[in-house]
Amino acid sequence: KDSYDITLLPGDGIGPEIMESAKSVLSALCDRCGFELNLREALIGGAAIDAVNDPFPDATLEACQSADSVLLSCIGGYKWDGNPRELRPETGLLKMRKSMGLFANLRPAKVLDQLIDASTLKREVVEGVDVMVVRELTGDVYFGAPKGIDTDADGKRVGYNNMIYSEGEIERIARVAGDVASKRNGKLCSVDKANVLDVSQLWRDVVTDVITDEFPDVDLSHMYVDNAAMQLIRWPKQFDTMVTGNIFGDILSDEASMLVGSLGMLPSASIGESGPGVFEPCHGSAPDIAGEDKANPLALILSAAMMLRYDLARGEEADILEAAVETVLDQGLRTADIKQEDDGCKLVGCIEMGKAVADVV
Amino acid sequence: KDSYDITLLPGDGIGPEIMESAKSVLSALCDRCGFELNLREALIGGAAIDAVNDPFPDATLEACQSADSVLLSCIGGYKWDGNPRELRPETGLLKMRKSMGLFANLRPAKVLDQLIDASTLKREVVEGVDVMVVRELTGDVYFGAPKGIDTDADGKRVGYNNMIYSEGEIERIARVAGDVASKRNGKLCSVDKANVLDVSQLWRDVVTDVITDEFPDVDLSHMYVDNAAMQLIRWPKQFDTMVTGNIFGDILSDEASMLVGSLGMLPSASIGESGPGVFEPCHGSAPDIAGEDKANPLALILSAAMMLRYDLARGEEADILEAAVETVLDQGLRTADIKQEDDGCKLVGCIEMGKAVADVV
Ligand SMILES: CC(C)[C@H](C(=O)O)[C@@H](O)C(=O)O
Numbered sequence: 001k002d003s004y005d006i007t008l009l010p011g012d013g014i015g016p017e018i019m020e021s022a023k024s025v026l027s028a029l030c031d032r033c034g035f036e037l038n039l040r041e042a043l044i045g046g047a048a049i050d051a052v053n054d055p056f057p058d059a060t061l062e063a064c065q066s067a068d069s070v071l072l073s074c075i076g077g078y079k080w081d082g083n084p085r086e087l088r089p090e091t092g093l094l095k096m097r098k099s100m101g102l103f104a105n106l107r108p109a110k111v112l113d114q115l116i117d118a119s120t121l122k123r124e125v126v127e128g129v130d131v132m133v134v135r136e137l138t139g140d141v142y143f144g145a146p147k148g149i150d151t152d153a154d155g156k157r158v159g160y161n162n163m164i165y166s167e168g169e170i171e172r173i174a175r176v177a178g179d180v181a182s183k184r185n186g187k188l189c190s191v192d193k194a195n196v197l198d199v200s201q202l203w204r205d206v207v208t209d210v211i212t213d214e215f216p217d218v219d220l221s222h223m224y225v226d227n228a229a230m231q232l233i234r235w236p237k238q239f240d241t242m243v244t245g246n247i248f249g250d251i252l253s254d255e256a257s258m259l260v261g262s263l264g265m266l267p268s269a270s271i272g273e274s275g276p277g278v279f280e281p282c283h284g285s286a287p288d289i290a291g292e293d294k295a296n297p298l299a300l301i302l303s304a305a306m307m308l309r310y311d312l313a314r315g316e317e318a319d320i321l322e323a324a325v326e327t328v329l330d331q332g333l334r335t336a337d338i339k340q341e342d343d344g345c346k347l348v349g350c351i352e353m354g355k356a357v358a359d360v361v
Numbered sequence: 362k363d364s365y366d367i368t369l370l371p372g373d374g375i376g377p378e379i380m381e382s383a384k385s386v387l388s389a390l391c392d393r394c395g396f397e398l399n400l401r402e403a404l405i406g407g408a409a410i411d412a413v414n415d416p417f418p419d420a421t422l423e424a425c426q427s428a429d430s431v432l433l434s435c436i437g438g439y440k441w442d443g444n445p446r447e448l449r450p451e452t453g454l455l456k457m458r459k460s461m462g463l464f465a466n467l468r469p470a471k472v473l474d475q476l477i478d479a480s481t482l483k484r485e486v487v488e489g490v491d492v493m494v495v496r497e498l499t500g501d502v503y504f505g506a507p508k509g510i511d512t513d514a515d516g517k518r519v520g521y522n523n524m525i526y527s528e529g530e531i532e533r534i535a536r537v538a539g540d541v542a543s544k545r546n547g548k549l550c551s552v553d554k555a556n557v558l559d560v561s562q563l564w565r566d567v568v569t570d571v572i573t574d575e576f577p578d579v580d581l582s583h584m585y586v587d588n589a590a591m592q593l594i595r596w597p598k599q600f601d602t603m604v605t606g607n608i609f610g611d612i613l614s615d616e617a618s619m620l621v622g623s624l625g626m627l628p629s630a631s632i633g634e635s636g637p638g639v640f641e642p643c644h645g646s647a648p649d650i651a652g653e654d655k656a657n658p659l660a661l662i663l664s665a666a667m668m669l670r671y672d673l674a675r676g677e678e679a680d681i682l683e684a685a686v687e688t689v690l691d692q693g694l695r696t697a698d699i700k701q702e703d704d705g706c707k708l709v710g711c712i713e714m715g716k717a718v719a720d721v722v
């Protein structure tokens with residue numbers, strides 16, 4: 001196969017401008033490597049709320065499910081923050097994950113030598129760090145029932161969300177994590193709060209069973225979430241692959257991303273049992289700099305590389321794209337978020353950064 | 362009043378030896394300042410399981426409730442890790458918090474100049490950091506019902522714990538946080554996941570109401586928990602007082618403690634509406650070094666200072682104790698956990714460190 005249907009979701013804030021950069025890079029890559037991407041755009045988040053009053057319209061779901069893969073920029077902004085929950089951009093993201101069955105979120109935090117000084121951690125602590133967080137994405141307290149805010153007879157409110165995992169949900173994410181770990185260096189750390197939570201006790205038992213039975217070569221360890229939050233800062237090199245639930249993964253993957261210094265460099269992949277995955281940067285929509293040609297398109301470009309590797313089985317092209325990103329960094333080009341004072345590098349905008357990558361793929 | 366009843370809970374691992382150091386320091390302080398502490402010991406954690414098969418026996422509850430205050434070392438160890446939940450040391454800790462109504466946990470993370478190089482973060486990032494995390498301690502997914510592990514007709518299991526907060530629970534922790542913030546620099550950041558969770562939406566609404574109505578001078582902001590986990594590493598000086606729920610507080614307070622470099626320096630206070638509080642270090646029981654005279658007693662000594670300040674209204678004596686700890690650090694004494702290679706400091710054991718503090722109070 002050398003032609004693929006890709007649905008692009010430009011989203012909000014800096015989303016549309018970084019998507020333009022990614023498009024120019026992908027087009028250069030197609031020319032060089034002789035394959036075709038049929039790009040189609042669809043609405044999500046605030047843009048979709050403004051247009052059709054739904055943060056994840058059915059038409060978008062259809063466009064995503066019928067594609068070979070989906071590339072998403074970012075969503076959200078102050079404008080919609082006061083909306084009721086069903087009309088918030090984040091709700092669209094959650095609907096997308098659930099309706100497309102994207103239960104596994106892969107978030108690599110790899111420290112690039114060129115950007116090592118951007119980290120607030122000491123050089124010797126982050127040098128060579130390469131952590132992959134595998135986060136469960138369609139379960140846990142994010143989607144658990146019952147949930148809500150009730151009012152009792154005295155008019156006092158109580159709010160609740162059920163933190164819940166079924167055996168099957170844990171098994172399938174453990175399999176993804178086992179597979180990822182075995183393709184990396186074979187070390188897997190599962191994170192939970194089994195000393196307090198029943199749901200974590202089940203998590204620990206099921207992960208242990210799946211890895212022991214199906215991935216005998218993977219070296220599995222367990223860590224409590226509070227300790228993991230410390231160890232990520234104390235000595236991140238102890239970690240290779242980590243697997244955890246939705247809410248702990250939300251927190252720990254963002255924490256891990258800070259080892260790298262800038263969210264502007266970090267891609268992610270959300271994948272399901274079958275069907276297209278969604279590839280998106282870890283950063284938000286940065287409404288404060290939207291439209292000013294200041295955004296960093298590299299996380300989205302690296303997300304496109306993950307898309308090539310995981311959904312289109314184009315690992316070689318993914319490598320080319322990732323190498324191109326390193327090349328422009330070696331050339332000394334920096335967007336504002338990764339520019340250090342006195343680093344001798346050249347400050348560039350989003351368009352110029354995209355063009356530079358396109359030039360070297 | 363110049364005589365107080367104090368219940369000591371030496372606990373497990375390094376607990377008994379650091380408690381001995383703390384006792385010698387408190388005794389020197391009493392001599393110098395002319396007040397009396399009537400010390401009585403009680404069982405908790407693994408030690409209590411071994412002795413009476415209960416991690417928090419009624420006799421201990423009674424000894425705590427009838428005292429003016431409680432000083433706790435630390436609990437837990439490999440030995441009891443395989444026990445059923447009701448016979449685990451942690452369960453004793455949770456029972457203590459709940460039965461004594463200790464709903465507010467104050468965890469300061471203050472970077473001491475003498476130890477700044479012990480942090481894995483860059484000097485300019487952590488210098489002067491002084492964060493106080495106010496963690497709710499008797500609610501949330503820790504104590505929520507329903508909870509458990511059920512098995513369905515097909516023999517498949519499902520595990521769940523309810524993440525739940527009532528309006529009253531949020532109000533009282535918001536009041537503690539408002540009070541703490543107003544006695545510090547008046548800046549309070551409340552952390553939740555209101556973009557996803559109903560319980561967090563209630564949290565945000567109630568915290569906003571309490572602070573706006575009752576603490577008009579406190580400057581309140583809100584942050585999502587994933588972002589807070591990042592910001593604590595990116596630029597910790599933006600924070601003064603933080604307030605959050607039990608599980609987010611468990612994670613974030615441990616993360617914040619890493620800014621300081623060693624858990625061995627960090628005290629905490631757990632307090633209720635009235636009655637005695639419990640004061641304890643943030644570190645664990647370090648079973649691997651127990652009995653070897655290697656433990657750092659300073660976190661427990663600093664916890665005793667918090668006890669003097671919060672429960673015994675002896676702020677002046679608390680200041681003396683805290684100053685004494687800084688003095689021994691200035692003298693260049695270091696236990697192994699805070700010793701840096703080539704720092705020119707003297708490596709000392711637990712006993713010698715305690716004696717040094719006792720000498721200078
Ligand atoms: C926007 C929000 C709902 C989302 C999440 O919590 O999953 C985001 O933080 C993420 O990590 O993708």
Ligand SMILES: CC(C)[C@H](C(=O)O)[C@@H](O)C(=O)O
Binds near residue numbers: 195196226455
């Ligand atoms: C031991 C454990 C139950 C406890 C908690 O999670 O509260 C500990 O991590 C703490 O922070 O005091």
